[in-house]
Amino acid sequence: EDKVVQSPLSLVVHEGDTVTLNCSYEVTNFRSLLWYKQEKKAPTFLFMLTSSGIEKKSGRLSSILDKKELFSILNITATQTGDSAVYLCAVTTSGTYKYIFGTGTRLKVLA
Amino acid sequence: ETGVTQTPRHLVMGMTNKKSLKCEQHLGHNAMYWYKQSAKKPLELMFVYNFKEQTENNSVPSRFSPECPNSSHLFLHLHTLQPEDSALYLCASSEGGQGNNYGYTFGSGTRLTVV
Numbered sequence: 001e002d003k004v005v006q007s008p009l010s011l012v013v014h015e016g017d018t019v020t021l022n023c024s025y026e027v028t029n030f031r032s033l034l035w036y037k038q039e040k041k042a043p044t045f046l047f048m049l050t051s052s053g054i055e056k057k058s059g060r061l062s063s064i065l066d067k068k069e070l071f072s073i074l075n076i077t078a079t080q081t082g083d084s085a086v087y088l089c090a091v092t093t094s095g096t097y098k099y100i101f102g103t104g105t106r107l108k109v110l111a
Numbered sequence: 112e113t114g115v116t117q118t119p120r121h122l123v124m125g126m127t128n129k130k131s132l133k134c135e136q137h138l139g140h141n142a143m144y145w146y147k148q149s150a151k152k153p154l155e156l157m158f159v160y161n162f163k164e165q166t167e168n169n170s171v172p173s174r175f176s177p178e179c180p181n182s183s184h185l186f187l188h189l190h191t192l193q194p195e196d197s198a199l200y201l202c203a204s205s206e207g208g209q210g211n212n213y214g215y216t217f218g219s220g221t222r223l224t225v226v
Contacts, residue, residue, distance in 0.1 A: 040219075041201075041220040041222075042115075042219040043217045044217070045214040090154075097161060098144075098159060099154075100153075101153040103151065103153050
């Protein structure tokens, strides 16, 4: 059965800290891995990763995929209270339309 | 706003009621999805429509009935729900086509409470 596992489930840090969120997966016919940020309701798209070893970066956020070890990490440097959210990881497979989501990591950044 | 609009934002309904959730997008996307988000559980895919055709029904109970009259609108009709159906229902859209190489755009969801 296809599955996506995120860790940790929750995390509390102080402003300025750097955090690393993990996503591992076991799926058949992997196509891509995506990260989303969910603050209140609508998850918003962060990154899509398809190739191993190529870092994607957006401001203080960056992510990388390891297709050999079947995982991805999302790094957030110099965290701010506005980074507080649930971070969702999802994997897509070839020939289907659906995403397989992990349970998410709830990040709380304290001022 | 993300470009995907869901109404209502909140809904409280009794187990004998019939109600409908609405999703609308004007992003030119051809695929639309219903997901259920319960506390401490991964998002669960319910239905997929691609070019108005239902391509996936993920073993959803018949008390949930989707309708996709055109590529811009998606409905979820609800009847005789159970308290465990209380959750956040998220609609999403994407460019569609064979395989899913494109990110979803999500709506803000409908928070449903069944009493």
